[in-house]
Amino acid sequence: MKCLQCNFENSDTAKFCDHCGILLYASYRAHIRNNKVITEEIVATLPILPTKRKRDKTLKMLRIVISIVGMILLITILMMFFILATEEPT
Incomplete structure (x- = not known):
């Protein structure tokens, strides 16, 4: 060069x-x-x-994965509370 x-x-x-x-x-x-x-x-x-496209795709994929994991955790916690709330005390 x-x-x-x-x-x-x-x-x-x-x-x-x-x-x-x-x-x-x-x-x-x-x-x-x-x-x-x-x-x-x-x-x-x-x-x-280097272009920003590859980095943008990586960030987008990371956001999607974090969102999915967050949703799974939220659903799991809500199900636990629902199960605990519907149990009859012994």
Whole structure:
């Protein structure tokens, strides 16, 4: 990945430029901000950042599981109270 600040060629997995130390993604953002143009070459070399979709799906699934467990607990507690309330004292 080429640094847009100093034009040093870094490895594809580098997060910081080995020559000037700038965060490589930040150097791309600065270039885009300064030039107001996104070329296909720059877009092709931008690092792929994780999307929120996977995280959103995980959170949604977690909420569903917690809701189901909560409902099961609530039903169990209500059934226990109902059974205890209907028993005749001996």
